[in-house]
Amino acid sequence: MDSIKRICIRFLIAGSFAFLLACSSTAYQAKKKVYLFSYFTGNGEDGLHLAYSLDGYQFKPLEEGASLLTPTAGGDKLMRDPCIVQGRDGRFHMVWTVSWNEKGLGYAYTDDLVNWSEQQFIPVMEHEPNARNTWAPEIFYDEEKDTYLIYWSSTVTGRFPETQSEEENAYNHRQYYVTTKDFISFSETRLFYEPGFNVIDGTIREVDGEYLLFVKDETREPPKKNIRIARSEQPEGPYGPAGEPITGDYWAEGPTVAKVGDYYLVYFDKYIEKRMGAVMSSDLENWIDISSRINFPVGSRHGTVFQVDKRFFDQLPFKR
Numbered sequence: 001m002d003s004i005k006r007i008c009i010r011f012l013i014a015g016s017f018a019f020l021l022a023c024s025s026t027a028y029q030a031k032k033k034v035y036l037f038s039y040f041t042g043n044g045e046d047g048l049h050l051a052y053s054l055d056g057y058q059f060k061p062l063e064e065g066a067s068l069l070t071p072t073a074g075g076d077k078l079m080r081d082p083c084i085v086q087g088r089d090g091r092f093h094m095v096w097t098v099s100w101n102e103k104g105l106g107y108a109y110t111d112d113l114v115n116w117s118e119q120q121f122i123p124v125m126e127h128e129p130n131a132r133n134t135w136a137p138e139i140f141y142d143e144e145k146d147t148y149l150i151y152w153s154s155t156v157t158g159r160f161p162e163t164q165s166e167e168e169n170a171y172n173h174r175q176y177y178v179t180t181k182d183f184i185s186f187s188e189t190r191l192f193y194e195p196g197f198n199v200i201d202g203t204i205r206e207v208d209g210e211y212l213l214f215v216k217d218e219t220r221e222p223p224k225k226n227i228r229i230a231r232s233e234q235p236e237g238p239y240g241p242a243g244e245p246i247t248g249d250y251w252a253e254g255p256t257v258a259k260v261g262d263y264y265l266v267y268f269d270k271y272i273e274k275r276m277g278a279v280m281s282s283d284l285e286n287w288i289d290i291s292s293r294i295n296f297p298v299g300s301r302h303g304t305v306f307q308v309d310k311r312f313f314d315q316l317p318f319k320r
Contacts, residue, residue, distance in 0.1 A: 032310040035056050037050065037296070038082040040079055044301075061297040084306055085304075134153075171198070174191060175202050197219050210231055210233065227266065228242035
């Protein structure tokens with residue numbers, strides 16, 4: 001009888017351990033993240049592409065690199081610079097460049113990255129008669145205020161003449177923004193960042209209560225074409241002067257930032273070389289070029305890296 005009791009006790013202990021192990025594994029899977037990269041190819045004619053990475057260095061295309069969403073917003077119907085951000089309710093919001101020279105941006109949302117809402121054109125620069133474009137819009141979600149900050153770069157003819165150049169079609173950008181809680185009503189458009197140079201391709205990262213704005217110095221004469229960082233105590237600014245370049249002796253644009261382990265990685269488009277590059281830092285001050293260590297889908301242009309739960313990713317119906 002004692003031997004039977006001992007067997008039963010061992011069985012109960014073993015079963016409890018297996019149950020706890022299963023629960024622990026489930027909790028681990030729920031916490032584990034996958035990096036996704038929203039990007040475009042060519043001129044953005046065919047729409048949204050997604051790639052994924054389990055380690056933050058090697059990105060592989062989903063659905064064998066096929067477009068996952070055809071652009072319909074705007075007159076030129078492009079989908080360049082796609083930026084995807086997830087809100088508190090789990091919904092994903094995306095903005096993008098619809099044209100080289102229209103006065104608004106594209107917007108759509110999805111709950112599963114598969115089924116998308118109707119695409120909208122948001123005329124954020126329509127009030128400016130001399131606005132020439134609306135480039136590289138991005139979204140920053142302010143969790144504390146439950147508010148979305150949408151910011152982009154535009155050239156308004158006649159403004160900031162001190163940095164005007166006749167090169168590259170005389171574009172002379174500054175960054176502008178609106179805020180919204182529901183993507184239905186928006187604040188008035190305001191100047192977001194005036195660094196004293198032609199600036200495009202901004203992306204915000206919050207680190208320990210400080211807001212870092214990674215931007216491209218678009219100066220053509222003499223050429224800069226590098227990524228720099230400005231800092232603020234609030235997501236909407238004001239941002240201070242841009243620091244020294246964090247990228248090397250090549251032209252870079254379209255920065256996007258991810259935390260990988262103990263390091264911050266800034267990915268960007270080496271558009272002259274037609275490939276992606278990256279720099280890495282543990283302190284956001286000293287940067288190492290790791291372009292040789294990363295891999296992105298052939299032909300991919302810049303977009304946004306964001307994270308999703310591994311369990312959510314495993315349910316996506318796309319080919320890997």
